Amino acid sequence: xxxxxxxxxxxxxxxxxxxxxxxxxxxxxxxxxxxxxxxxxxxxxxxxxxxxxxxxxxxxxxxxxxxxxxxxxxxxxxxxxxxxxxxxxxxxxxxxxxxxxxxxxxxxxxxxxxxxxxxxxxxxxxxxxxx
Numbered sequence: 204x205x206x207x208x209x210x211x212x213x214x215x216x217x218x219x220x221x222x223x224x225x226x227x228x229x230x231x232x233x234x235x236x237x238x239x240x241x242x243x244x245x246x247x248x249x250x251x252x253x254x255x256x257x258x259x260x261x262x263x264x265x266x267x268x269x270x271x272x273x274x275x276x277x278x279x280x281x282x283x284x285x286x287x288x289x290x291x292x293x294x295x296x297x298x299x300x301x302x303x304x305x306x307x308x309x310x311x312x313x314x315x316x317x318x319x320x321x322x323x324x325x326x327x328x329x330x331x332x333x334x
Contacts, residue, residue: 220244223251229327231262237269240277252284264326268299273307294318298326
């Protein structure tokens with residue numbers, strides 16, 4: 204499995220506000236943002252989703268289990284990735300949405316344009332393509 208890790212330094216002497224890891228699993232590329240996804244950290248997720256979308260023939264899954272916060276900039280990164288995936292005949296799958304992030308998806312109507320799974324295991328299962 205390949206794995207990348209990116210982080211953006213927070214305030215001096217603190218941990219990164221967002222890290223993004225990715226790995227191959229069960230015919231999918233799983234991208235896992237951990238922390239706060241906002242205007243200052245969105246480029247980290249964008250870069251990793253770009254890498255995931257460059258791998259042909261695999262499902263792109265965003266494991267949202269570690270995503271503590273998502274603002275409109277973060278939501279736009281996810282929506283842009285969805286559009287790129289659709290151009291390739293694929294879909295972006297979201298897994299394990301935390302309540303705060305799920306609420307943003309519901310309020311904005313964005314939940315309806317993704318394949319959403321309760322767990323990461325469901326998202327990477329061979330029959331997960333249809334949701």
